Amino acid sequence: MKMSIREAINQTLHQEMERDERVIVLGEDVASDQGGVYGITDGLPAKFGLHRVIDTPITESAIVGAAGGAALTGLRPVAELMFVDFLGVCLDQILNQIAKFRYMFGGQARTPVVIRTMIGAGTGTGPQHSQILYPLLAAIPGIKVVTPANAADAKGLLTTAIRDDDPVIFCEHKALYMDECEVPEGEYLLPFGQARTAVEGSDITIVGMSRTAVIAEEAASALSQQGVNAEVLDLRTLSPLDEGAVLESLAKTGRVVVVDEANPYCSMASEIAGLVVERGFDLLDAPVKRVTSPHTPVPATPCLEAEYVPNVERVIAAVQETLDY
Amino acid sequence: MSPEKLADAYRLMKTIREFEERMRSEYQQGKLPGFIHIYRNQEAIAVAACLDMTNEDYIASTHRGHGHCIAKGCEIEAMLLELACKEDGLCNGKGGSMHIADMSKGMLGANAIVGGGPPIAAGAALTAKTLGNGAISMAFIGDGASDQGTVAESLNLAVVLQLPMIFMYENNRYAEFTKSPKPDGRIAERAGAFGMPAEVIDGSDFFAMYDACQRAITRGREGGGPTAIEAVCNRYYGHFEGDAQAYRDQDELAQERAVSDPIPRFLADPRAAALTPEKVAEIDAAIMAEIDRGFDVTYAAADPTPDKLYTDVYIQYEGRLR
CATH class of the missing domain: 3.40.50.970 (Thiamin diphosphate (ThDP)-binding fold, Pyr/PP domains)
Structure with missing residues (x-):
């Protein structure tokens, strides 16, 4: 339903x-x-x-x-x-x-x-x-x-x-x-610590969570028009974190962009970048890239707020940069 | 009060006293870790409060919590093992003095955050109200904690939801190193302003405390909502063990110590007449033996093994998070 x-x-x-x-x-x-x-x-x-x-x-x-x-x-x-x-x-x-x-x-x-x-x-x-x-x-x-x-x-x-x-x-x-x-009818349970592959791909991994998983999916869809097969991983739970899924996807693509609406300092994007460098360094073909909000409070002004949050354009640009490395 | 109950009241007050005096001495010799906060001269409050509670009733305690534990029925040996942070302690040694708890006794934890306990006690009262099981919940609150926002929020919630809860203020007139600027009775006045009955009681007077607690507990069990009691007492020792109380007027301190000891006062009360000197001596001997045994067991006990660092976290972290 x-x-x-x-x-x-x-x-x-x-x-x-x-x-x-x-x-x-x-x-x-x-x-x-x-x-x-x-x-x-x-x-x-x-x-x-x-x-x-x-x-x-x-x-x-x-x-x-x-x-x-x-x-x-x-x-x-x-x-x-x-x-x-x-x-x-x-x-x-x-x-x-x-x-x-x-x-x-x-x-x-x-x-x-x-x-x-x-x-x-x-x-x-x-x-x-x-x-x-x-x-x-x-x-x-x-x-x-x-x-x-x-x-x-x-x-x-x-x-x-x-x-x-x-x-x-x-x-x-x-x-x-x-x-x-x-949405499945009746009783439906999902385990914690299990990420979801929202889009399968082989060229690059885009990691998102909450709203940025949706943005990552939109970006992947636009990128597919340009012939880029991006894989989108939705973390679903941040703690526990499905580290294995991130590393497995990295093994397939060799490139990672993390999209996180948090402020960048000590963000989930930083944590994923840390994970990839610590555990997946040999798998990387390019530096891991973070797309986050800036390190500022959230402005009320609609025009500034639109600048604040990660969007599809910024994700696509980060993917291009990572692919061009 | 029945002779059995009188004996229980005396035994518990005296156990707290002797337990802590021994703790102090061991602590001063460097045999116990961390901070300890001694409850001396406040024993009548915990014992009067918990004497008629069952294991299904709840208390949330404070950093000065050893007396609350003993009054609520925690085993001496298991407590000592915990205070010495041993593997077989009540909390496997991971809580220590300021976080000791015993769920099986409805003892929801000492608390190293001043004012941290009342919201938790309100939650336990909410459980009792929701299940309709007639249980009650009590938060112990110092005069220092009475100024915390969490206490005000809990008072208000307890009134709005008509929770079976008792706010047991222990006004020992010192918030850490600072003398309370509030006159006695101000704390009860504040609690009463939220819309609950609030009494000021002499915390050194066991029988007066017991009567006040009976009224509050009965009100709670019968669906009459929360009650506040301000028990006025004296903090015999410093904020923590090792604090020499140089900030206190020494004459005043000596005077307060002399008049605020609840134990001789209890024994001198005609209502305790059934407790004969022979019975008292018998109880005292049993207490000392139990404490000696507890320390013997504690000092022979094992420390937690290194793998215990990782157990009982809600998430089992592996790999790089270890």
Whole structure:
């Protein structure tokens, strides 16, 4: 069935709440008539009641912390951090508390919590509502970071996230919510740490994640008109990371371009470049190239924001440069 | 209070006292790693708070958490093994004093982040409310932590969601090295302003603490929502072991130490009359023997093997991330 990412997430929440009564949803506006900013939680309160779909005050530390505490004591909470930028007000509960429970408690603790959050630029929401920030999260040992690029993956990965016994941060790119594709009916799970080959090719590998996987696919399609067979790898999850898939694709193509909407310094693009140099140096026919946002905040101005995010033209230029090396 | 319960209360307070005095002495000899924070003269608070809790009730503790652990039922030997960071400790030695936890006892962890625990305790209270199992959850909060935003957020959430939660403030009047500028009672006043019953209790008075905790626990179990208790007490030793408290007026400190010891006060109370001197001596002997045994086991115990560095991370990293 064809559906959007927004609909796929909504359907998954319905299915998982139906399946397991320990699953609860909490966050700001999640029980409102509109189902939150993008209608993600639409229909949940009517079906599952306000004791399982919990509207909270605007209180991110308490939302995330209480979700962690509830997970530690037997529920399977899906908390909503409306925009990932709000990590700024609740980071302690993720960084020092939830991320450490199992390790610092010597394996006693189980923390099946999912934090759903909106990431990314492209809607003119400016410096405090448009960031990516997933490299910051992936840098925390143990935190699982999931970045679906299409509706089918959103369903499969969110189902896995909710059933996972460990903390998962599920990053939803706000510019992708309305993108549609075929989504499997019924129960559908995708394993973490398994990248998706979005396009098969042999000339060059383009690595993307979340929205940049979509951009990479568009670039590959344009490049095929010019006779370039680019392979596109969508990482799907940043932690755990499918290092093997990147290296296997590199073995086939000998060239890598990484497209990442994060700021370049300490980005996923840097991490992939590091991986390729460290583990795949002998396979490289050209230096690995990164296409990222600049190292600046995200501007609100639409014309500057359009310059900020990686786009198809920049990916094509990077591919050409790498091929011409 | 039944003679058995009186004996339990005494045993727990005295265990905390002797356990920590021995810890101090061992620590001063360099036999224990890390930081330790001693709870002396605050024992009545933890014991009154946890005496009627079951393993299904939850507490979230603080950096000064040994007393909370013992009051909640953690085994002395397993605690000592953890505080010495041994393989068989409660947390396999990876938590130590400031992160010790015992899930089987509903002890959700000491916390090295001041103010880190209350949101977690609110989550445990949310579990109890959602499952409707009558359990309650308590956050221990120092007077220093009372100024943290996480505490205010938790107070508010507990009121909005009517959680079965108790905010147990331990106002020992010192936030690390700094004397609290707040008058006693201000913390309860703040908590009350969020819309919950809030009481100020003498934290050295076991019986007054016990009665207040009974009211709060009953309210929580019966769906009456959260309660705050400000237990006013004295921090006998420094912020951490090794802090000589040079910043404190020494006369005032000596005076406070003398009047704030909850244990003689408990024994002198007519309500503890059933606890005979013979019974007290018997309990004391058993406590000392248990602590001696615990240290013997601890010093003979193995350190974690090097491979344990990698275990119990949520993701099993391989290769270059090791």
